[in-house]
Amino acid sequence: MKGPWLCFDTATEVLSAAVIGEDGRLLAEVSRHAPRLHSAMLVPTIEETLALAGIARGDLAAAAANRGPGSYTGLRIGLAALQALRDGLGIPAYGVPGLVAAAFSQAQDGLVAPALDARREDAFCALYEVGGGALPLERIEPSLRGLREFCGELGLLRRPVLFLGDAVRAHRSILEGFEFARLGAADLRAADLGRFAQRAREEASIADALSTAALYLRPPAVSGR
Amino acid sequence: MICLGIETSCDETAAALVTGEGQVLGSVVASQIDLHEAFGGVVPEVAARRHLERLSPTVRRAIEEAGIGPEEIGLVAVTRGPGLAGALMVGLSFAKAYAFARGLPLVGVNHVVAHAYAAFLGAEVRYPELALVASGGHTVLLQLRGPQDALVLGRSRDDAAGEAFDKVARALGLGYPGGPLIEAIAREGDPLRCPLPVVRPIEGSLDFSFSGLKTAAQQRFLAGEGPADVAAAFQEAVLAQILSRTRVAIERLGARRLVFAGGVSANGFLRERLAQALAPLGVELVAPPMHFSTDNAAMIARLGLALYAAGERAPRELNAEPVIHPFKP
Ligand SMILES: [Zn+2]
Numbered sequence: 294m295k296g297p298w299l300c301f302d303t304a305t306e307v308l309s310a311a312v313i314g315e316d317g318r319l320l321a322e323v324s325r326h327a328p329r330l331h332s333a334m335l336v337p338t339i340e341e342t343l344a345l346a347g348i349a350r351g352d353l354a355a356a357a358a359n360r361g362p363g364s365y366t367g368l369r370i371g372l373a374a375l376q377a378l379r380d381g382l383g384i385p386a387y388g389v390p391g392l393v394a395a396a397f398s399q400a401q402d403g404l405v406a407p408a409l410d411a412r413r414e415d416a417f418c419a420l421y422e423v424g425g426g427a428l429p430l431e432r433i434e435p436s437l438r439g440l441r442e443f444c445g446e447l448g449l450l451r452r453p454v455l456f457l458g459d460a461v462r463a464h465r466s467i468l469e470g471f472e473f474a475r476l477g478a479a480d481l482r483a484a485d486l487g488r489f490a491q492r493a494r495e496e497a498s499i500a501d502a503l504s505t506a507a508l509y510l511r512p513p514a515v516s517g518r
Numbered sequence: 519m520i521c522l523g524i525e526t527s528c529d530e531t532a533a534a535l536v537t538g539e540g541q542v543l544g545s546v547v548a549s550q551i552d553l554h555e556a557f558g559g560v561v562p563e564v565a566a567r568r569h570l571e572r573l574s575p576t577v578r579r580a581i582e583e584a585g586i587g588p589e590e591i592g593l594v595a596v597t598r599g600p601g602l603a604g605a606l607m608v609g610l611s612f613a614k615a616y617a618f619a620r621g622l623p624l625v626g627v628n629h630v631v632a633h634a635y636a637a638f639l640g641a642e643v644r645y646p647e648l649a650l651v652a653s654g655g656h657t658v659l660l661q662l663r664g665p666q667d668a669l670v671l672g673r674s675r676d677d678a679a680g681e682a683f684d685k686v687a688r689a690l691g692l693g694y695p696g697g698p699l700i701e702a703i704a705r706e707g708d709p710l711r712c713p714l715p716v717v718r719p720i721e722g723s724l725d726f727s728f729s730g731l732k733t734a735a736q737q738r739f740l741a742g743e744g745p746a747d748v749a750a751a752f753q754e755a756v757l758a759q760i761l762s763r764t765r766v767a768i769e770r771l772g773a774r775r776l777v778f779a780g781g782v783s784a785n786g787f788l789r790e791r792l793a794q795a796l797a798p799l800g801v802e803l804v805a806p807p808m809h810f811s812t813d814n815a816a817m818i819a820r821l822g823l824a825l826y827a828a829g830e831r832a833p834r835e836l837n838a839e840p841v842i843h844p845f846k847p
Pocket of ligand 1: 812
């Protein structure tokens with residue numbers, strides 16, 4: 294796929310967009326803390342990022358966005374825009390599972406636990422074995438659960454685990470209570486979504502993971518009706 | 519110019535293509551009624567999820583139905599509110615990115631005012647127009663003074679008219695949605711057997727109130743009156759209230775026609791009787807075709823085109839407005 298890729302992430306309070314080359318090299322990125330402003334700011338942020346990279350929208354070869362898990366509203370804003378870019382520009386679009394893409398961004402081999410804050414002490418989290426530049430191996434599948442309980446399970450592995458994602462910031466004190474926990478980047482980067490998609494496209498076994506449908510992990514709450 | 523209209527404010531995912539002359543080239547409405555029926559109402563998170571699944575295919579189908587190429591689209595219009603926040607944001611985000619991708623101008627549209635413009639699909643607007651929009655979510659009497667200027671003359675102080683139809687239908691054990699079910703059963707009933715109280719207007723106000731009617735209908739039914747008679751009496755009472763308010767507005771403004779739009783305007787009894795009552799006053803009733811009474815995207819495109827012609831352009835930071843204050847088109 295010749296040409297630059299547009300990538301964006303609306304799964305957390307940080308709205309992030311990036312343009313990368315077909316080889317994964319970063320051309321430009323813009324991130325802003327924009328709670329509840331994703332629907333207002335996503336397209337302006339995309340425009341800003343493309344301008345920084347000196348890329349016209351018509352030159353884009355593909356687009357990628359986070360399909361989840363994360364904020365339900367945020368995911369829908371990102372995926373609706375992703376589908377519109379696909380339809381409007383006539384380019385392929387990839388919805389990228391965000392937690393595994395975050396794990397894939399780690400250069401160091403070992404266990405990686407991406408975890409997104411889901412209020413109270415809950416997190417969207419998963420565990421991956423990262424090594425040798427291969428796609429991460431899923432050890433615990435993505436789910437929404439209590440962070441303490443998740444850490445309790447990880448402790449049984451008796452190995453260091455690198456935590457990534459905004460739970461690192463929101464729940465630092467919880468994570469610091471576990472000796473095996475190493476704290477990594479709290480803010481994930483949109484470019485990593487694109488790099489994961491570029492790699493995953495080549496692996497037929499997980500091509501289905503790149504759908505533009507949202508990964509909510511939970512059925513909608515309809516209680517009280 | 520051809521406008522792509524997009525509507526996702528509640529439980530219908532809709533897209534339409536409308537020409538500058540107000541001609542509908544294609545209009546697709548993907549309803550979620552079946553999805554929400556089991557819950558007895560619209561569940562916001564369920565609605566938002568379905569909108570994301572349906573919107574892109576719905577837009578594609580509308581373009582196919584119109585038989586045009588995407589390059590013939592010159593404008594994108596999208597509902598910005600009022601409505602369910604999560605649902606609105608799906609349509610808004612899609613519309614903003616689609617307009618950006620194709621290098622098109624974008625306008626944000628008020629859903630309630632757009633209902634009135636459904637009456638002007640294929641017809642000219644002659645400002646100022648008097649419009650009654652009555653649906654499951656809204657009951658508003660408007661004076662349309664221009665595409666960017668809609669004055670609220672009166673609104674419901676409690677339930678929307680369509681909401682009252684739904685609640686009475688439920689109380690009578692008829693099902694959901696209530697409008698068509700009440701209309702059907704009322705044909706077998708006698709409206710004079712158990713008339714409902716007249717809801718008198720508050721001095722100087724053109725506001726509506728429907729929750730009292732709902733309660734009264736329920737009491738008549740529990741007192742042993744037949745559902746057909748109660749339904750007929752309820753429809754008469756709704757008509758009487760609409761007439762009393764619109765008559766005052768017509769007189770005050772010297773209006774020559776009344777636009778009757780929104781889901782409740784799909785009620786044939788109300789349409790016919792309103793037209794009959796207004797004719798002797800020299801006032802014409804203008805209503806959209808039945809299938810454009812309920813939520814659709816052709817009405818969004820129609821108002822979008824009028825706004826665009828008046829110089830309106832959405833700001834880059836256009837956002838959803840679940841509640842629109844002050845009331846703007
Ligand atoms: Zn409506």
